[in-house]
Amino acid sequence: MENIHKTLTTYAYNISGSMEDAKDVVQDVIEKYIGADRSHIEDERNYLIKSVVNHAINLKKRKSYKSVYGEWLPDPVDLNQADSHIIKEQTASYSLLVLMEKLNALERAVFILKEGFAYKHKEIADVLDIQTDHSRQLFLRAKKSLKKTSYIEKRTEPEILKAYINAISNADLDKLESLLVEDIELMADGGSTVKVITGSLVGAKSTAKLLQNVYGLFLQDKKYFITEINHQPAVVFHENDKVYNCQILVCENHRIASLYSIVDPQKLKLLKVR
Structure with a gap:
């Protein structure tokens, strides 16, 4: 059994x-x-x-x-x-x-x-x-x-996460925007306790600004590790054995086509800090 x-x-x-x-x-x-x-x-x-x-x-x-x-x-x-x-x-x-x-x-x-x-x-x-x-x-x-919904097979491209982290940690908005496809879609799940955007956000410029603002307000003092969530590259932000945010990236042609941000504490409990 x-x-x-x-x-x-x-x-x-x-x-x-x-x-x-x-x-x-x-x-x-x-x-x-x-x-x-x-x-x-x-x-x-x-x-x-x-x-x-x-x-x-x-x-x-x-x-x-x-x-x-x-x-x-x-x-x-x-x-x-x-x-x-x-x-x-x-x-x-x-x-x-x-x-x-x-x-x-x-x-x-x-x-x-x-x-x-x-x-x-x-x-x-x-x-x-x-x-x-x-x-x-x-x-x-x-x-x-x-x-x-334009679903296609996507390859894991972990090098994009490194470029993404470098851009966002250096507050390089132009570089961050260049890593995103023009019609990137961002979705966030805050569960029943964490306020996030309603619906999905589409567009490189607005998505880059939101990601940079969220990082500056909530994540810049957190540690992170890069991993693979359901076969796709992800960055997990954490502090004191607690996970605060999991960002899963869907990559196409060396750029980020979609980003799923999980901040629901109940779902984040499934992830272990390394």
């Missing part, structure tokens, strides 16, 4: 975007499994995966993921932490998790199973108790929705 725990959590996290919910889903499924009559179950692994996937879908359907301040963003997972609760290779990228919030729960599950776990449509249909053609339709619909 212990060997499959990470696998189950990975499925649930990719579908929900919440580590807390993923753990709750897995715990609930395993507890029910242990207490049930298992004589009819031929494949324990497949049975548990199917149960977790469908439980996570139902949770995603009925639960409203919102932040009081800013935009709700998925929980960050530091893939460089040895005790990560999920499997690195099968964890969705952070930008993909954000974009998938535009999908309904079933579309999201089909997309994840197909793209993240290489399921065939027949296998997806078996897991979700739907027709194979329906699985294909849901996948195509998901792909179309993600394409509309």
